[in-house]
Amino acid sequence: MKKLSATLVHKIQLTHDVYELTYSLPENPSIAPWQYMMFQLEPWLNRSYSIASFSWLNCTLIVKRISDGKGSPRICDASIGDIFQIMIPLGHFILKATSIPKCFIGTGTGFAPLFSQINATADMWITDIVAFIFGVRNIDDIFYEDIIRDLGEGFLNFKYEQYLSRDEKDGYRKWYVTDWITKENIENFGEFYICGSPIMVRDARTKLEELGIQKDNIFFEQF
Numbered sequence: 255m256k257k258l259s260a261t262l263v264h265k266i267q268l269t270h271d272v273y274e275l276t277y278s279l280p281e282n283p284s285i286a287p288w289q290y291m292m293f294q295l296e297p298w299l300n301r302s303y304s305i306a307s308f309s310w311l312n313c314t315l316i317v318k319r320i321s322d323g324k325g326s327p328r329i330c331d332a333s334i335g336d337i338f339q340i341m342i343p344l345g346h347f348i349l350k351a352t353s354i355p356k357c358f359i360g361t362g363t364g365f366a367p368l369f370s371q372i373n374a375t376a377d378m379w380i381t382d383i384v385a386f387i388f389g390v391r392n393i394d395d396i397f398y399e400d401i402i403r404d405l406g407e408g409f410l411n412f413k414y415e416q417y418l419s420r421d422e423k424d425g426y427r428k429w430y431v432t433d434w435i436t437k438e439n440i441e442n443f444g445e446f447y448i449c450g451s452p453i454m455v456r457d458a459r460t461k462l463e464e465l466g467i468q469k470d471n472i473f474f475e476q477f
């Protein structure tokens with residue numbers, strides 16, 4: 255783990271409260287793509303963000319701006335050229351380099367590590383059977399839809415289901431990602447990667463275990 259200066263070099267507002275933020279680093283910190291970095295905003299204020307993608311010296315995050323938050327507004331409202339002190343890399347939410355078909359289940363800010371794990375699965379050519387089950391509240395909260403569909407083109411069998419817990423629209427599933435976890439839906443998958451709110455992660459793990467998935471094949475991170 256290293257302490258580095260990260261310079262904001264690119265910023266895109268993806269939705270009303272989600273930002274794609276790219277930072278340039280002075281050296282390559284040799285990260286695994288699903289790890290996270292921690293901003294040291296003040297001596298008493300550290301905030302962690304998963305790395306959505308990494309390319310040589312550029313590191314991209316997907317950050318939700320919590321309007322009354324202490325940290326995320328400072329990160330999302332920063333201007334190009336602003337410099338932050340960060341610790342990188344951190345975390346053990348590890349993608350297994352196995353040929354076992356993989357299912358990724360997430361909500362909200364849990365997007366970033368799952369996105370990098372799916373990218374890594376494609377890059378490593380380890381399995382052709384992948385599912386991405388992702389939930390947000392409203393239609394306005396959806397982002398990266400086309401990017402995910404393009405990513406799916408790299409797999410022989412890619413299932414992408416987008417859930418909306420508070421909206422209804424053709425082509426989207428209503429309610430919760432945990433509703434997707436049924437015997438029939440999970441039968442082709444052997445490893446499960448879950449990231450999102452503690453409640454969703456708990457419910458997803460419980461359902462998977464009730465359906466006979468061994469704990470050793472369920473990997474998760476919650477925040």
Ligand SMILES: Cc1cc2nc3c(=O)[nH]c(=O)nc-3n(C[C@H](O)[C@H](O)[C@H](O)COP(=O)(O)OP(=O)(O)OC[C@H]3O[C@@H](n4cnc5c(N)ncnc54)[C@H](O)[C@@H]3O)c2cc1C
Pocket residue numbers: 290301302303304305315316317318319320322323324325326327345362363364366367475476477
């Ligand atoms: C390992 C790890 C990886 C993380 N990766 C990401 C990531 O990729 N993207 C990302 O956006 N965040 C991520 N987080 C969460 C992030 O670290 C902060 O907790 C989050 O940005 C809120 O910080 P804040 O200082 O703005 O809010 P705080 O001042 O900590 O909280 C303010 C209020 O907002 C509420 N709140 C906190 N988080 C949320 C939320 N997600 N939705 C709604 N209300 C919330 C709190 O309960 C509190 O009431 C990650 C956390 C961890 C531990």
